[in-house]
Amino acid sequence: MTTIEKIEQPAGQERGTMATLRRLARKHGWSYLFVLPSLLTFSLFTLVPVLWSFIISFQRFSLARGGTWQSPLWENYQDAFTQQGGIFLIAIRNTLIYSAFTVTAAIFFGLILASLIQPLSNRLKTFFRAAYYLPAVTSALIIGMTWRYIFNAQWGFANYLLRLIDQEPIRWLSDPRIALGSITLSAVLTMPATAVVLFSAAMGSIPTEYYEAAELDGAGPITRWWRITVPLIKSTTLYLVVLYTIASFEVFERVYAMVPSGVGNSTQTIVTQIYTNGFKELDFGIASAQAFMLFLMVATVAVVQFRLLRSDVEY
Amino acid sequence: MAAARMARPIVRRRGRGGLPLAGWALLIVTSVIALFPMYWLFVNALTPITSTPPLTPILWPAWSLDNFRRLLSGNIYYLNWMINSMIVATAITIWHMIFDSMAGYAFAKRRFPGRNLLFWLMLSTLMIPIHVTIVPLFIVTNRLGLIDTLLAVILPGTANAFGIFLMRQFIQTLPTELEEAARMDGAGEFQVFWNVILPLCRPALAALAIFTFVRHWNDFLWPLIALTRPRNYTLTVGVANLQGEFATDYGVIFAGAALAALPMIAFFFAFQRQFLEGVRMGAVKG
Numbered sequence: 384m385t386t387i388e389k390i391e392q393p394a395g396q397e398r399g400t401m402a403t404l405r406r407l408a409r410k411h412g413w414s415y416l417f418v419l420p421s422l423l424t425f426s427l428f429t430l431v432p433v434l435w436s437f438i439i440s441f442q443r444f445s446l447a448r449g450g451t452w453q454s455p456l457w458e459n460y461q462d463a464f465t466q467q468g469g470i471f472l473i474a475i476r477n478t479l480i481y482s483a484f485t486v487t488a489a490i491f492f493g494l495i496l497a498s499l500i501q502p503l504s505n506r507l508k509t510f511f512r513a514a515y516y517l518p519a520v521t522s523a524l525i526i527g528m529t530w531r532y533i534f535n536a537q538w539g540f541a542n543y544l545l546r547l548i549d550q551e552p553i554r555w556l557s558d559p560r561i562a563l564g565s566i567t568l569s570a571v572l573t574m575p576a577t578a579v580v581l582f583s584a585a586m587g588s589i590p591t592e593y594y595e596a597a598e599l600d601g602a603g604p605i606t607r608w609w610r611i612t613v614p615l616i617k618s619t620t621l622y623l624v625v626l627y628t629i630a631s632f633e634v635f636e637r638v639y640a641m642v643p644s645g646v647g648n649s650t651q652t653i654v655t656q657i658y659t660n661g662f663k664e665l666d667f668g669i670a671s672a673q674a675f676m677l678f679l680m681v682a683t684v685a686v687v688q689f690r691l692l693r694s695d696v697e698y
Numbered sequence: 699m700a701a702a703r704m705a706r707p708i709v710r711r712r713g714r715g716g717l718p719l720a721g722w723a724l725l726i727v728t729s730v731i732a733l734f735p736m737y738w739l740f741v742n743a744l745t746p747i748t749s750t751p752p753l754t755p756i757l758w759p760a761w762s763l764d765n766f767r768r769l770l771s772g773n774i775y776y777l778n779w780m781i782n783s784m785i786v787a788t789a790i791t792i793w794h795m796i797f798d799s800m801a802g803y804a805f806a807k808r809r810f811p812g813r814n815l816l817f818w819l820m821l822s823t824l825m826i827p828i829h830v831t832i833v834p835l836f837i838v839t840n841r842l843g844l845i846d847t848l849l850a851v852i853l854p855g856t857a858n859a860f861g862i863f864l865m866r867q868f869i870q871t872l873p874t875e876l877e878e879a880a881r882m883d884g885a886g887e888f889q890v891f892w893n894v895i896l897p898l899c900r901p902a903l904a905a906l907a908i909f910t911f912v913r914h915w916n917d918f919l920w921p922l923i924a925l926t927r928p929r930n931y932t933l934t935v936g937v938a939n940l941q942g943e944f945a946t947d948y949g950v951i952f953a954g955a956a957l958a959a960l961p962m963i964a965f966f967f968a969f970q971r972q973f974l975e976g977v978r979m980g981a982v983k984g
Contacts, residue, residue: 411811413887417804418816420797421862428857429823432834439833446840496728499721513970514729518736520966520973521959522916522934528941528955529735532742532948538751540738574732580977633827636918640938654919657829662923667833674830685825 440671450668459672463660471673474651481567481652482631488571489627490620493578498608500579501586512580519576527640530569531556534641562646566638570631578623585619586612625688629681653677736959743956747949765953775929776954779936786848786932787915790855794910795903797856802865803891807877817866820859828920836923850924851932855914861906864979868902869895905976908969912962933958 408415440459442450453459463471500511518526533540534555542552555565589612597607613620635654642650653673661670717725742751743766744759770776804810805817835854836845844850872895880894896903921932928939940954966973 407811411808414804414808414810414813417800417808417891421801421820421859422816424853424857425820425823425859428835428854429826429831429859432831432838433823433826435834436830444837446837492728496725499717499725502717509970509974511725511729512974513966515732516974516977517963517966518732520912520916520962521736522918522962524916524918524934524938525739525955525959526735528937528951529739532751532952533735533738538753538755540755543753543755572731573735574728577977580974584978629825629827633829639918640941643938643941654829657832658919658923661833662836667837671830671833674827674833677827678830681825681827 436671436674439667440675442668444667444671446665453668459668460676463669463672463676466669470648470651471653471656473648474653474656477563477650478632478634478652480563481570481634482628484567485570485631486624486627489575489578490623493575493582493623494613494620496574496579497582497586498612500583508583512583515574515579516576518573523636524640526573527569527637530637531641534565534569556642557646559647559649562642562650566641566650569641570634570637575627577626581619581623582616585616589615621688621691625684628684632677632680632684653680736963739952739959740956742948743952745949747947747952749946749948751948765949766957768947769950769953769957772950774940774950774954775931775936776957778929779931779933782848782930783915783933786851786855786921787911789852790914791907791910793856794858794861795907798861798906799865799869799896799899799903800891801862802867803869803895805862805866806869807872807874807895817862821863824859824863832920832923835920839924845924846926846930848930851917851921854920855917858910861910864906865899865902868899868979872898901972901975902979904969904972905979908965908972909976912965915962 439450441453441456442459443453444450455461496511496515500508503511534542536542536552536554536557539555541555545552553561556562593611593615594607597611602610633654634652635658638650638652638655639658645651645655654677657670657673657677660666660673738755738757741756741759744761744763745756746760746762746764805813831854839845839850844853876894876898877890880890885893916934917932918934918938921935922938925931925935928936931939937954937958940951
């Protein structure tokens with residue numbers, strides 16, 4: 384008689400889903416326990432809301448009656464752009480203008496200032512880094528409030544300076560032609576703390592041999608800076624560009640503090656639109672749609688960074 | 699770091715201390731610009747102003763606590779706001795210190811099914827602007843009847859993966875022999891974490907604590923949405939509100955803003971090194 388060989392399971396292994404779960408729990412139970420609290424809050428307050436927000440962006444949602452699907456589905460996305468004479472497009476444009484200026488200024492100033500403090504003693508380095516970082520620990524709201532008063536048309540410091548040189552006072556925050564510019568100016572004049580600290584750290588880790596070799600080859604200070612320092616901190620530069628770009632797309636506190644009720648459409652930004660639509664008009668559908676478009680913009684920037692980092696210079 | 703030595707000066711020694719005069723001028727001018735707004739705020743706060751400030755800006759404080767007295771004695775819930783911010787920031791910070799290090803330890807040192815997937819999933823959400831979540835969060839908070847409570851501000855604050863990333867990066871650098879030795883000595887899994895790993899994480903925990911605390915003390919958008927009655931505001935929301943009500947008494951507004959900025963400034967001076975270390979730590983990619 385032929386014997387059919389039974390396929391032997393390894394000793395002690397049961398089969399079936401319950402058994403698998405039990406095995407998982409015994410072997411990895413602690414690991415899962417360790418991540419459980421974070422996993423819970425992450426799911427409840429990040430994952431689920433993000434998914435739900437996506438759904439709401441295709442719905443007409445009211446607190447009382449819940450959500451009903453829009454028809455056509457993309458109605459909210461359409462309305463976001465067409466309502467109030469295209470105010471959302473203006474908001475996006477304003478945000479991009481603000482972003483262009485503030486990111487450029489942040490990288491520019493960060494690079495220059497970090498380079499300037501590089502040759503100084505450690506104590507002086509720390510002093511300046513602290514001076515630039517101090518404003519960064521206060522809420523953007525308070526900084527915005529202070530700038531609002533600096534730009535006050537009657538008694539603000541800015542117009543005082545103008546009066547000193549016999550110039551006409553400027554209606555910094557009430558003239559729709561320049562309100563956005565004033566807000567941007569205040570951001571440009573806020574020294575980029577993180578940029579200075581990170582550039583400074585990156586520069587500090589460049590081996591001195593490079594500079595010594597270059598000096599022996601006859602390279603002057605500017606050449607050494609341009610040819611050695613700048614290329615070697617490229618990844619820091621990229622990281623900071625992305626960081627500041629994303630932050631500038633999300634600008635809100637500064638604008639809310641400086642022009643709480645806005646100056647017509649000229650000070651609308653993406654997030655002020657989301658805030659107004661979501662929590663003043665209680666139009667959750669449109670607010671969610673706009674939030675997702677913000678997400679798209681941010682994701683694009685992040686993806687571009689990833690691509691650029693891939694093709695980074697090896698040294 | 700390839701070399702422990704600091705980079706040599708990259709400009710020739712001219713002027714004082716290794717920088718051309720123009721360099722020093724730029725450093726001083728930018729420092730003044732950086733510090734002036736805060737300075738002016740405090741100067742105004744310390745000078746009695748009952749309605750609008752004078753046309754000639756005050757540039758030196760009168761060292762008077764008049765505005766502060768009016769701020770704290772009027773029917774403004776300023777102290778409530780401070781306490782609320784304190785509670786919120788402390789609760790969230792403690793949560794993150796404990797549970798982010800637990801999760802960071804698990805991701806760094808333990809192998810389990812789904813580990814990588816989970817970690818990258820959590821990390822990828824760091825990129826998602828919070829504005830995407832505020833609408834559903836508001837709806838849920840409303841339905842749970844938590845609007846206008848501190849819990850509404852605390853709970854979402856616990857869901858941030860940055861701390862997990864930070865702790866994981868740090869714990870990865872700890873040698874595995876420590877755990878093995880502890881286990882051989884008979885320590886249970888949690889003991890290994892609590893008694894061996896955690897005490898070694900002090901620098902990372904310090905950076906995490908500072909970052910989290912400051913971030914949530916200064917938080918504005920979500921508390922603005924979640925808190926509706928002035929009595930329950932956090933500090934930043936309350937101070938923003940001062941602009942509306944007391945539009946005619948600027949002294950109170952200046953004092954309110956200055957007093958709100960003070961804790962973080964003091965915090966910064968006390969923990970300056972950890973602050974700047976934390977910035978670097980958060981930025982170093984693994």
